[in-house]
Amino acid sequence: xxxxxxxxxxxxxxxxxxxxxxxxxxxxxxxxxxxxxxxxxxxxxxxxxxxxxxxxxxxxxxxxxxxxxxxxxxxxxxxxxxxxxxxxxxxxxxxxxxxxxxxxxxxxxxxxxxxxxxxxxxxxxxxxxxxxxxxxxxxxxxxxxxxxxxxxxxxxxxxxxxxxxxxxxxxxxxxxxxxxxxxxxxxxxxxxxxxxxxxxxxxxxxxxxxxxxxxxxxxxxxxxxxxxxxxxxxxxxxxxxxxxxxxxxxxxxxxxxxxxxxxxxxxxxxxxxxxxxxxxxxxxxxxxxx
Numbered sequence: 001x002x003x004x005x006x007x008x009x010x011x012x013x014x015x016x017x018x019x020x021x022x023x024x025x026x027x028x029x030x031x032x033x034x035x036x037x038x039x040x041x042x043x044x045x046x047x048x049x050x051x052x053x054x055x056x057x058x059x060x061x062x063x064x065x066x067x068x069x070x071x072x073x074x075x076x077x078x079x080x081x082x083x084x085x086x087x088x089x090x091x092x093x094x095x096x097x098x099x100x101x102x103x104x105x106x107x108x109x110x111x112x113x114x115x116x117x118x119x120x121x122x123x124x125x126x127x128x129x130x131x132x133x134x135x136x137x138x139x140x141x142x143x144x145x146x147x148x149x150x151x152x153x154x155x156x157x158x159x160x161x162x163x164x165x166x167x168x169x170x171x172x173x174x175x176x177x178x179x180x181x182x183x184x185x186x187x188x189x190x191x192x193x194x195x196x197x198x199x200x201x202x203x204x205x206x207x208x209x210x211x212x213x214x215x216x217x218x219x220x221x222x223x224x225x226x227x228x229x230x231x232x233x234x235x236x237x238x239x240x241x242x243x244x245x246x247x248x249x250x251x252x253x254x255x256x257x258x259x260x261x262x263x264x265x266x267x268x269x270x271x272x273x274x275x276x277x278x279x280x281x282x283x284x285x286x287x288x289x290x
Contacts, residue, residue: 221280
């Protein structure tokens with residue numbers, strides 16, 4: 001048994017924490033256990049989904065607005081972020097606990113990444129004195145036992161004048177609270193322990209970053225899929241799985257079309273508005289060492 005514990009700054013963490021060994025066993029069983037084939041990377045994507053995966057690095061490049069340099073992605077997954085920057089002349093590097101996704105999509109980048117415990121690998125980077133112009137840590141901080149330790153490690157590997165892109169789910173938002181108040185979901189429906197151990201929203205996310213040595217220069221949030229829960233015909237919580245999938249495709253279509261027809265600056269404006277309004281499924285913070 002466990003539950004949420006509020007931390008200074010208003011964010012929440014799950015207590016008691018699982019051990020590192022327990023987490024490793026959980027993820028291995030969930031994604032790579034018997035009968036799971038290729039695990040989380042076994043299903044096929046539509047062409048539009050593939051194109052949409054390049055929106056995150058396109059956004060990061062637009063915020064960066066500088067010459068190519070060195071980029072590190074902590075939790076590179078399938079490698080789309082690294083591939084985008086590789087194609088644009090950056091020196092790309094990555095760390096993750098598995099390279100299954102990379103091998104499925106961009107095996108040519110295998111020699112640019114390291115596999116293992118992220119904290120241990122980051123400690124090795126720090127001990128070598130390596131720094132990077134752009135560091136991306138997309139949907140990792142919610143999973144780790146020590147989120148503040150992660151923020152402190154990331155701060156030591158961002159080069160002077162460098163930039164961090166940190167992404168986390170927007171959980172415990174006012175919109176999610178309203179969904180519960182209307183009886184459209186159970187309280188704390190957004191809790192997903194032990195997969196997610198740490199929970200932030202648009203108010204608390206920049207606060208915890210700034211309390212740990214970061215100056216947030218830009219706060220964005222992507223498409224607010226929680227809006228679908230207000231529509232009984234589209235509600236995905238407690239509904240048929242197909243509704244959640246349909247909501248996903250609607251999000252992809254909206255953001256992809258905006259990017260291709262209006263340009264990345266329009267996406268940035270939309271995502272800034274979502275963050276300012278406190279909605280959006282994922283928070284995206286751009287920050288520099290304070």
